[in-house]
Every structure is written in C-alpha cells, then in structure tokens.
Amino acid sequence: MPQQPAKLNAFPVFVRVEGRTVVVVGGGEEALAKARLVGQSSALVKVVALDLEPELADWIAGHGAIHIEADYRAAFLADAVMVFAATGSEALDRRVCDDARAKGIPVNAVDRAELCDFYTPAIVNRAPVCVAIGTEGAAPVLAQAIRAKIDQLLSPSLGALASLAASLRETAERLLPKRLRRQFWQDFFGGAPAREMEVGHADEALAAAGELLKRRRARQGHVALVGAGPGAEDLITLRAQRHLMEADVIVHDALVPEAVIALGRRDAERLAVGKRKGCHTKSQPEINALLVSLAREGRRVVRLKSGDPLVFGRAGEEMQALRDAGISYEVVPGVTAAFAAAADLELPLTLRGVASSMVFTTGHDLRGETLPDWARLAIDGATVAVYMGRSIAAEVAARLIEAGLSPDTAVAVVENASRADKRLFHGTLNDLPSLEQRADLTGPVMTIIGDAVAGANFAKSEPLASHVAALAEAQGASA
Ligand SMILES: C[S@@+](CC[C@H](N)C(=O)[O-])C[C@H]1O[C@@H](n2cnc3c(N)ncnc32)[C@H](O)[C@@H]1O
Numbered sequence: 001m002p003q004q005p006a007k008l009n010a011f012p013v014f015v016r017v018e019g020r021t022v023v024v025v026g027g028g029e030e031a032l033a034k035a036r037l038v039g040q041s042s043a044l045v046k047v048v049a050l051d052l053e054p055e056l057a058d059w060i061a062g063h064g065a066i067h068i069e070a071d072y073r074a075a076f077l078a079d080a081v082m083v084f085a086a087t088g089s090e091a092l093d094r095r096v097c098d099d100a101r102a103k104g105i106p107v108n109a110v111d112r113a114e115l116c117d118f119y120t121p122a123i124v125n126r127a128p129v130c131v132a133i134g135t136e137g138a139a140p141v142l143a144q145a146i147r148a149k150i151d152q153l154l155s156p157s158l159g160a161l162a163s164l165a166a167s168l169r170e171t172a173e174r175l176l177p178k179r180l181r182r183q184f185w186q187d188f189f190g191g192a193p194a195r196e197m198e199v200g201h202a203d204e205a206l207a208a209a210g211e212l213l214k215r216r217r218a219r220q221g222h223v224a225l226v227g228a229g230p231g232a233e234d235l236i237t238l239r240a241q242r243h244l245m246e247a248d249v250i251v252h253d254a255l256v257p258e259a260v261i262a263l264g265r266r267d268a269e270r271l272a273v274g275k276r277k278g279c280h281t282k283s284q285p286e287i288n289a290l291l292v293s294l295a296r297e298g299r300r301v302v303r304l305k306s307g308d309p310l311v312f313g314r315a316g317e318e319m320q321a322l323r324d325a326g327i328s329y330e331v332v333p334g335v336t337a338a339f340a341a342a343a344d345l346e347l348p349l350t351l352r353g354v355a356s357s358m359v360f361t362t363g364h365d366l367r368g369e370t371l372p373d374w375a376r377l378a379i380d381g382a383t384v385a386v387y388m389g390r391s392i393a394a395e396v397a398a399r400l401i402e403a404g405l406s407p408d409t410a411v412a413v414v415e416n417a418s419r420a421d422k423r424l425f426h427g428t429l430n431d432l433p434s435l436e437q438r439a440d441l442t443g444p445v446m447t448i449i450g451d452a453v454a455g456a457n458f459a460k461s462e463p464l465a466s467h468v469a470a471l472a473e474a475q476g477a478s479a
Pocket of ligand 1: 305308310311312313337338387415417444
C-alpha cells in the first residue's frame, strides 16, 4: 500500500489583513522581526511597548506603523485580527496569549510553540503571489533554506504578471467561452506576456496579452517551430519543454526520439511526418499544408524538428507557408547536431591560432562544376560540419583534396551524437570515403573536418579506417 503522508497539525491559510490591525507586543529584537514580517502585508502594525530598541523605533517611523508607548494592557488588542507576543518574558507572553484567546483573536508567541494558535511561515513575496513555508515551528532554519531555493526559482516579475492577469480576468471572462480560457491563461503565463514582463516591459506584456486574447477569440491557432535538440531529452530547452507541455498537436520528424516526444502533454495528438533518408511519409508541401490547416482549426501546434529548426530543417518553407496563410508562429532554437557531436568529442570548433570560423554544410552542393564558397573557407582553416554527409563522404573528401586541402586534415565522425548509443570515430580526409561503406552505421551521422579537430579528445573514439583495413583483410583471407 502506498505510504500516506503524515497529517499536518497546522493547516495553511492566508488571512485577509488589508485595512486591519495586527498587534505586536514587545519592544526588542523579536518584536522587530515579527513587525518586519507582518510589514510585508498591507496590515496596520501596532507595536505595544513602553521602551523600544532604536532599530524598532526606526522601523516604525519608516513604515507607517503605530507605537503605543505604554505598559501592556488587554484593551490594546481590541481591534486586532492577529496578535504577536514578543516581550521576551514568559509570564507576560502567556498573559498576552490568554487575553487574545479570550477575545477570540489568534495569537503567536515567539519561541513558545505551546502557546501559539498559529505559526509564522518563511515567505517568498511576489505580491499578490506568495509562497509560505511552514514547519509547525519545528525547523525554522530548514524553512529559511527552502525559502532561499524557491526565491531563486521564481522570477522577480511574477507579482507584476499576476497583477496584470488580475486586471485582465474580467475581460477574458467576458470575451472568451470557458473552454478557451484555460488555453488563454496557459499562453499568458507561459508565453509572450510572461517573457515581456520578465525583462521589465510592462506595456509590451499588456500588448502581447491583448494580441493573445484576439487570437484565442478568433480561435486562431499558433505554430511553434521547436528545436528538439540532437536526441538526448535533457538537451532540449526549457522553452521547448513548455511548448510541448501546452501543445494540442505535435508534428514531429523521424529523427526526434520517442523520449523527447514523450515530454509533450499526455493528451496531445502526435503526428509523425517522416523524414528519414529515402523514407518520407509526407512531402514538404504536404507538411506545410498540414501545419496551416491544424492552426486554422484553432490548435496549438508544435512542429518538432531535430537539432535546431533553422539548420537544414526546411523551416524556411514552413515559415513562408504560415506567413502566407496569416498564421502566427514562433521559432524555438535547439542544440544543433554539430554542437552535440563536438561536445561528445570534446572538440573545439574554434581554436585559437588554428580555426576562427566554422561552416555548416551538407556537402551536396559539391556536386556542381564550381567549388562552393565553403570549400575555400575550409582551405583557409575553417572547421566544417557536414550534415547528411554519409552517402557523399567520398565525394566530399575527393573534392576538398582536389581543391587543395591536405589529405592528412583531421576528420571526426559521430553517429547518434548526445545519445547513449553514440559512436565516435577519428581519422583523416583520406579515410573519410570509408564512411560510405559502413553498413553498421544506421543512426544519423555528423562529420567534422578541419585542423581544429586535431584538438579533440580521441580517448573514446575508434579509428575511422580500421573498418576498411578489417574488410580488406577479410577479403584477402577469402581470396
Ligand atoms: C535534416 S538534417 C537536420 C539537422 C538538424 N536540424 C540539426 O540542427 O541538427 C539531419 C542530419 O543532421 C545530422 N544529425 C541530426 N541528429 C544527429 C545526431 N544525434 N548525431 C549525429 N548527426 C545528427 C545528421 O547529419 C543528419 O543526417
């Protein structure tokens, strides 16, 4: 049987204090700590003490609080919604507690848990948003440590965002039927309004919220072209993950692994649209039309592409189709395969004094009569990352050597970069043609060429040519 969590002995609630009085009895350090805590709210703080420590006196003067300069009497509690006994004297604290309880006012006595009706939490304040952490008085230091962690997690702009939401709530309720509201608020707190507020652009956040409202009202969908990264699910961005969790439909390529797609909302529809080499389930124009029609149904579409969507992902055509159809879209970048492959090999893509530029290419433009620009850059020392280059490895090597690049130039190859089943290889331009003969490489392959490759760590990689040598040996033996 699953273990039940222990029962709470103190139940958390938020007490309305606006326009009401909170009384703190005491004039020392503890009273100051409680006054500061309550001072985060809009309550009127009254401090009852004949003598005040100077710091508390300053605090009262600076925060519009009231000092009742007198020995404590029960009458001072009359209009309080909450009372703190912080006199430092057990007998007096006990008296304050008895008086408050007799009047039906909840009371807290500093460091005397047995006298308390309520405990004060550690607070993360992003008014009107508040996170309160309680330990039933058992471990205030633990509460503070948790508070510090949560404080780091929550954006300082959260309060402003929540206030903006409050100001729009009535409008949203008037303009949107119930079933569209949830989507609107998800987009509001996770989308452009939140991002604008995060960087302090309150006007832009309001404008973005208006835009969202308009879109939801017109039941217009939205397409996010999202980079899924090279395959490891922890290499997708937080923004990509948020889009996946809010998607109605996920339209994904074959290269995106199931573990990444599984980060999407559980009830999101999933559509596989190809494409692996030689196996396209849908043509590019069909994919473009699909994105447009899904968005026209008012759905939030995530177009999930491997790596970065703008690197050899045909995103240009998809964006053009969406623009032509007047559909709103955005692009979420991802870690491209070249970066993942370089990381796997600890390979510096730029290397001081060796390579100061890099090229992303497919190599397929090497087939023409004239040498493409990037081949010249390679000769001048650029690091070249070749996408989809396995089937033309021999051609890439031959043309680069013919153009003047040394056959000894270092080459690295990574299959399934970033994934658990990755394989790393190293060699020279001379060895590169062997890649075409390797039937054992069934995953996506990234080739990196250039002098900077020599700076990689080859401790975990195999020589690229060893396979060819083994093949030749096997052939020799059978002859
Ligand atoms: C159509 S392109 C898409 C590139 C992708 N948009 C990107 O930014 O990585 C597909 C090619 O990317 C490379 N690729 C993608 N994922 C890879 C991986 N995990 N390991 C090695 N190469 C990869 C391969 O060269 C593959 O043929």
